[in-house]
Amino acid sequence: MFDFLDVYPWLLPVMIFFGRIFDVSLGTLRIIFVSKGERYIAPVIGFFEVFIWVVIISQILIRANDLVAYLSYAAGYASGNYVGILLEQRIAYGIILCRIYTQKNGMELVQILNKMNFGATMTHGKGSTNEVDIIETVIDRNQMRNLEATLTGFDANIFYVIEDVRTKQNGIFAKRKNILTRWRVGK
Known part of the structure; x- marks a missing residue:
């Protein structure tokens, strides 16, 4: 599946770096959704998080035998934490x-x-x-x-x-905007 890495070995550290950014960012979001009790969103995010991690780690175990690949793994992890925090602040879920x-x-x-x-x-x-x-x-x-x-x-x-x-009930809350509200009668 990743035979192109044999031809272009310089792509491996790049793939590792960006794969770790995606994987760790998804992990950050998954933890947030778990803590908010979102039992349907968190498993889906977890699936993609682990899938990306398995793909990256398998390529490291097969091909990576240099310090650059290991450094890109660590740098991707650190960058993924930073990107995950930025995403969490941007989404402002909860x-x-x-x-x-x-x-x-x-x-x-x-x-x-x-x-x-x-x-x-x-x-x-x-x-x-x-x-x-x-x-x-x-x-x-x-x-x-x-x-x-x-x-x-x-x-x-x-x-x-x-x-x-975590939850709210029976109070005065602003109505949530919905993409369908512009087409609903009376809105």
């Missing part, structure tokens, strides 16, 4: 809980969040120096940039923490 602490009027922020179709809950608390309003909202992770811009626009000294959430 749900997060944002807990917001402000010394300004929290009801104003709740109303702003409601206009953005984010459900929000507010409680009062005592901070180390003053009274604070604590606002909690659960959003899709890919909406965090919009939320950050809104929060800093509301209060330049705002403090917030973010936690991963």
